[in-house]
Amino acid sequence: MEINNSEYKQAGYAYLINKFELNTFPLRHTSLISSNTVHRSILKEKQIEDIYPNKYWPGESVGDHLEFALKYDGVNLNCLNLIFSAVNDSDIIEYIQSKPTGKYARRIWFFYEFLTEKTLPIKDISKGNYTEALEPDLYYTINPGVRIQRQRIVNNLLGSKEFCPIVRKTKILNKYDTAELRNMCENIIANYPPELIKRALSYLYNKETKSSFAIENIKPNPSRTEKFINLLGVAEQEDFFNKNKLIDLQNRIVDPRFKDSNYRETQNYVGQTVSYQKEIIHYICPKPDDIHSLMRGLITSHQIMKEGNIPAVIHAAITAYGFVFLHPFEDGNGRIHRFLIHNILSLQNLVPKGLMFPVSAVILKNQTDYDNSLEAFSHPLMQLTEYDLDETGNMIVLNNTSEFYKYMDMTIQAEALHDFIISTIQNELTEELDFIVNYDNTKRSIQEVIDMPDKQIDRFIQFCLQNKGNLSIKKRTTYFSFLTNNELILLEKAVKSGYKL
Numbered sequence: 001m002e003i004n005n006s007e008y009k010q011a012g013y014a015y016l017i018n019k020f021e022l023n024t025f026p027l028r029h030t031s032l033i034s035s036n037t038v039h040r041s042i043l044k045e046k047q048i049e050d051i052y053p054n055k056y057w058p059g060e061s062v063g064d065h066l067e068f069a070l071k072y073d074g075v076n077l078n079c080l081n082l083i084f085s086a087v088n089d090s091d092i093i094e095y096i097q098s099k100p101t102g103k104y105a106r107r108i109w110f111f112y113e114f115l116t117e118k119t120l121p122i123k124d125i126s127k128g129n130y131t132e133a134l135e136p137d138l139y140y141t142i143n144p145g146v147r148i149q150r151q152r153i154v155n156n157l158l159g160s161k162e163f164c165p166i167v168r169k170t171k172i173l174n175k176y177d178t179a180e181l182r183n184m185c186e187n188i189i190a191n192y193p194p195e196l197i198k199r200a201l202s203y204l205y206n207k208e209t210k211s212s213f214a215i216e217n218i219k220p221n222p223s224r225t226e227k228f229i230n231l232l233g234v235a236e237q238e239d240f241f242n243k244n245k246l247i248d249l250q251n252r253i254v255d256p257r258f259k260d261s262n263y264r265e266t267q268n269y270v271g272q273t274v275s276y277q278k279e280i281i282h283y284i285c286p287k288p289d290d291i292h293s294l295m296r297g298l299i300t301s302h303q304i305m306k307e308g309n310i311p312a313v314i315h316a317a318i319t320a321y322g323f324v325f326l327h328p329f330e331d332g333n334g335r336i337h338r339f340l341i342h343n344i345l346s347l348q349n350l351v352p353k354g355l356m357f358p359v360s361a362v363i364l365k366n367q368t369d370y371d372n373s374l375e376a377f378s379h380p381l382m383q384l385t386e387y388d389l390d391e392t393g394n395m396i397v398l399n400n401t402s403e404f405y406k407y408m409d410m411t412i413q414a415e416a417l418h419d420f421i422i423s424t425i426q427n428e429l430t431e432e433l434d435f436i437v438n439y440d441n442t443k444r445s446i447q448e449v450i451d452m453p454d455k456q457i458d459r460f461i462q463f464c465l466q467n468k469g470n471l472s473i474k475k476r477t478t479y480f481s482f483l484t485n486n487e488l489i490l491l492e493k494a495v496k497s498g499y500k501l
Helices: 013-020 062-073 077-086 089-098 103-116 178-189 194-215 222-233 243-253 288-307 312-326 333-347 359-365 367-384 402-406 411-449 454-465 473-479 485-498
Strands: 009-011 029-034 040-044 047-053 146-148 153-155 269-275 278-284 387-389 395-397
Touching (some): 009 013, 009 062, 013 062, 062 103, 178 312, 194 333, 194 359, 194 411, 243 333, 278 387, 288 312, 288 402, 312 333, 312 411, 333 359, 359 367, 454 485
Parallel strands (some): 029 047
Antiparallel strands (some): 009 029, 040 047, 269 278
16 A cells, blocks of 8 residues: 655654654654554555554654654664764753653763763763663674763664674564574584584585575686685684684685785775676765775774674674675675675584685575675665766765764664575585585495596586486596496496485
């Protein structure tokens, strides 16, 4: 049902965005007031429009609508930051002083000073209960938070002024916690002998590496493949998310000619060349002047989450997606982004020691879902970014965009990663382990027919699997001319039986 907005009054964020003529991301939740209706909600894709009866009208002041926004629209740090930049300090002060101990007034006061780094001329609150900046029932929050005596607020945010994401608690994200996911892994690997798990690790590293490159349509040479495999091998050993180690990671996975010694100094973007001097721009990265503070903020957010009992999937999603959205290097950002998923999941003890998830293989199989998780941020960002692109492909961003990257709602990205991880545990991991079991059984059956070298057995199984269990005439002539017809029949039968073809 379409709403004729001329019959309704905006409230909360929508009212303030219109009042101050702000450019911001589309609102996840929009509030309207009508004198001729009962409360009802309309879901439009992932956006909610709530229509309230006239008794909900908050009033005309900025403070009234800020309070309404926190009550009904939720915490939107990006909107709050833009509103605080546009409003007069006196309007905020007047509202806070009218309700000096009110829960919403104290939260607005806290958010104002947190985001603007201004200290309002208001005395500290000397007594009373503390209230959380974010409601733990609705958002993922650090625990314990930091008590701010000035407003008697518990700062349980996931970051700092330089970078502070929000992740809402949803049915998808509430389905499993870190312990449950780890138990699922342990129950799966308990069904396989330990020596097989050890052998599987090398196979999984190789598959994950090939999948990560394939997502970017890159065909690496053996040297680059080996370097990335070696990196995955140490992902569980230490925390890689600091500036020096990130630069070292970039140096180890890119062509030596494109190593960075610091964060990038040029404006980069993700685009597609469709004809001579014609590009379709898919994503514009932060300005190089902004990247140092944004990355510093993201690293701080990582440390806050690491110490604040944040679930592994949420921590990994914010860190890895935050990194790829900031795109701090000229090359290698995508592969580092996916490496960081492994690193954080290991740090958070979701992945049992000596195991790794082939998450990139699942992403590769679900490329559309992965692209959608990236575009949930990149598409609205493109509508807010003004730029020039010259004939050589050099870009200049014309407006101030740093605020758009600082306060992302990363719920969609967390949900996407959650689904990839569940699919990895329940499907991909089991399939890969079963593949190795089937290989062992098939190899033994082949060796009962003919004692071929291991490389020849590998090649025979590979060729048959590519051709529904049969060896093509060309492959037989080129590689297996020594087999008799009877041996060939028995070997093909072994492959079909081993892999249930």
